[in-house]
Amino acid sequence: MKKGVPMSAPDISEAEREAVASVLATSQLSIGPKLEAFEGSVSRLTGMRHAVGVNSGTSGLHLSMIAAGVGRGDMVITTPFSFVASANCILYQDGIPVFVDAEPGTGNIDPDQVAQAASDLKHGGERARQWLPSRLRAAASTRHGSLRAILPVHVFGQPANMYAMREIGCMFDLVVVEDACEAIGGQYRGRQAGSIGDAAVFAFYPNKQMTTGEGGMIVTNHDRWADLFRSLRNQGRDVFDAWLNHSRLGYNYRLDEMSAALGLAQLNRLDELLSKRQRVVQWYTERLKDIEWLELPHVAETTTRMSWFVFVVRLAPHVDRSRLMSALQAEGIPSRPYFQPIHLQPFYVERFGYRRGDFPVTEQLARTSLALPFFSTMLESQVDRVSDTLIRVGRQTAITRAEAQASS
Numbered sequence: 001m002k003k004g005v006p007m008s009a010p011d012i013s014e015a016e017r018e019a020v021a022s023v024l025a026t027s028q029l030s031i032g033p034k035l036e037a038f039e040g041s042v043s044r045l046t047g048m049r050h051a052v053g054v055n056s057g058t059s060g061l062h063l064s065m066i067a068a069g070v071g072r073g074d075m076v077i078t079t080p081f082s083f084v085a086s087a088n089c090i091l092y093q094d095g096i097p098v099f100v101d102a103e104p105g106t107g108n109i110d111p112d113q114v115a116q117a118a119s120d121l122k123h124g125g126e127r128a129r130q131w132l133p134s135r136l137r138a139a140a141s142t143r144h145g146s147l148r149a150i151l152p153v154h155v156f157g158q159p160a161n162m163y164a165m166r167e168i169g170c171m172f173d174l175v176v177v178e179d180a181c182e183a184i185g186g187q188y189r190g191r192q193a194g195s196i197g198d199a200a201v202f203a204f205y206p207n208k209q210m211t212t213g214e215g216g217m218i219v220t221n222h223d224r225w226a227d228l229f230r231s232l233r234n235q236g237r238d239v240f241d242a243w244l245n246h247s248r249l250g251y252n253y254r255l256d257e258m259s260a261a262l263g264l265a266q267l268n269r270l271d272e273l274l275s276k277r278q279r280v281v282q283w284y285t286e287r288l289k290d291i292e293w294l295e296l297p298h299v300a301e302t303t304t305r306m307s308w309f310v311f312v313v314r315l316a317p318h319v320d321r322s323r324l325m326s327a328l329q330a331e332g333i334p335s336r337p338y339f340q341p342i343h344l345q346p347f348y349v350e351r352f353g354y355r356r357g358d359f360p361v362t363e364q365l366a367r368t369s370l371a372l373p374f375f376s377t378m379l380e381s382q383v384d385r386v387s388d389t390l391i392r393v394g395r396q397t398a399i400t401r402a403e404a405q406a407s408s
């Protein structure tokens with residue numbers, strides 16, 4: 001049997017192995033020079049004054065919600081077309097994620113709807129209630145807090161419309177936190193992803209463009225936020241005061257030295273890593289561009305550099321995705337629906353009463369999307385194999401579905 005193709009894979013060179021080994025030769029395995037160097041590097045890349053390393057992207061998003069002042073019942077406008085962590089971080093603070101739908105092209109949050117939601121939620125009353133999840137809308141007793149923030153996500157490595165986000169943030173006095181977990185090195189109108197909001201968060205899980213194993217990084221230009229992040233990631237210890245002086249409820253969200261060393265070595269290769277991913281996209285594009293039952297990813301005009309996180313195609317409505325996925329899997333080729341909408345995750349349905357149909361664009365994107373194997377070290381022969389198999393089994397599943405329709 002032929003060896004399967006992985007869905008994703010980290011790209012680790014000798015430089016990374018040496019960097020991690022050199023940390024292990026010291027006695028400082030946490031809170032040391034590698035973290036500081038890694039933070040300095042991310043700060044230089046983004047041009048942001050502060051970068052604070054944390055142990056995951058999710059931790060970084062959580063701390064950003066604390067800095068944004070999100071507390072019980074406070075609202076944050078965000079998108080349901082994302083990985084669940086971008087809404088969960090609001091729930092950690094007992095806040096309410098107010099979802100607005102995505103744009104059909106990029107899958108990023110729709111700025112017009114963000115503006116409308118912000119305006120209505122600030123206005124209050126009936127106009128505000130229509131944006132709330134149905135379970136909260138129905139409960140007459142619900143006393144919600146204030147609208148605090150906008151949390152756009154740079155979906156699949158493509159920056160959201162950040163000038164619009166910033167403008168809406170200014171107009172309605174809202175914090176803007178960029179979930180840049182999928183977008184390190186991406187550019188919006190020539191500006192680095194993560195450099196426009198009040199804070200932005202990157203993530204370094206092994207399937208991302210660069211990895212620390214587990215890890216994340218928050219960037220901000222607010223001096224006081226940076227101090228707050230450093231305190232909160234380290235059990236609430238005061239950054240200036242004496243050792244063991246815990247001024248606030250904190251967490252253990254520290255990034256260890258091995259991870260930081262790995263991250264630093266990966267960041268030094270970021271251009272190379274992103275170019276290799278771009279090359280894989282090019283290979284896929286050449287092979288799939290004329291297949292009439294699928295659509296290639298959309299790159300917006302404002303995206304001056306795509307930081308390809310995943311390669312997601314859209315299937316025509318008559319293609320039976322689950323059959324296609326099983327047929328691919330049977331030939332050793334994994335694929336994934338990307339994303340499963342957050343509002344339809346069982347936990348969100350139960351807690352907020354969301355229903356199918358609440359966010360039609362998101363649901364349509366989710367229903368038709370298919371992520372193919374994608375990683376920087378992918379060989380052209382692997383892209384060939386995935387593409388050839390996809391084209392062959394795709395034709396079969398499409399026909400089967402058409403026959404099914406004809407006979408029904």
Ligand SMILES: *Cc1c(COP(=O)(O)O)cnc(C)c1O
Pocket residue numbers: 055056057058059082083085086153179181182203204205215216
């Ligand atoms: C990966 C990711 C995260 C979370 O990152 P972790 O490091 O796994 O916690 C958050 N948001 C989005 C959109 C992501 O893709």
